Amino acid sequence: MDNVEFTYLYRDGGNYKKWGRVVFSNPDRLDSDSVEKDLRLALLQDGLFIASQIRVPEVFLYAGGEFSFDDHCYHELDGTRQTPEAATDAHGRSISEFLVEANREAAVGWRAFDPYDSEGSISSYLTSLFSPATRPTTLGSDKL
């Protein structure tokens, strides 16, 4: 059975896009359509997700540059398909392992952030001084 290609994008508020793709090995011979269906159940509505939580490369348009009001924290699932190409996942995961990871992160909650709080910013530094563990965010807050 072919490997499975996971294609995603960053789309800003003005509909400018930047694409990313990762090929996962597929030793369990999963069908790409069922993979996509399961992934969409794990991701936010419209296939939105936080790339760092499922360890796929971020393809932000603002990476290393200036932000605009159209920028945000989410990436978007485009689709999955079978491919004869070799696996490219930097973490060596199979598509089954990737699905497990996506479901686990969905259960924990997708951690939205403000790009203006990105690593290196003063607000990011100040926020890092206060552990989220000290804040009362239970009540299933991550699923809100």
Place this chain on the structure above:
Amino acid sequence: MDPTNFSNLVEPVQVDAFEAYLAAEQIAGSRALADVFLPVIGEQANAAQMVGILGQYFYALDRFFLGLTQGRRPRAGKVFEMLIRARIYLTRPRYFCII
């Protein structure tokens, strides 16, 4: 409005779509808050108790609203693309006539 300008055709529809989105979001958000907080606060709680609970979950609410505002931007971009597609589809017969 100048109908020969494509942007002038799309932009008012996009503004209307965004207003409809915000109206639907308010209804859904209100339901979500009720679903989560009413069992915690209790329907007989007084105003002080209600405000106290909201303050207790201040950071949960902070994350909730951050997710909402961040999510509007990619959706706005996607709606723009959908409108362009719909516009092209609706005007397709006219292009066929020209051809």
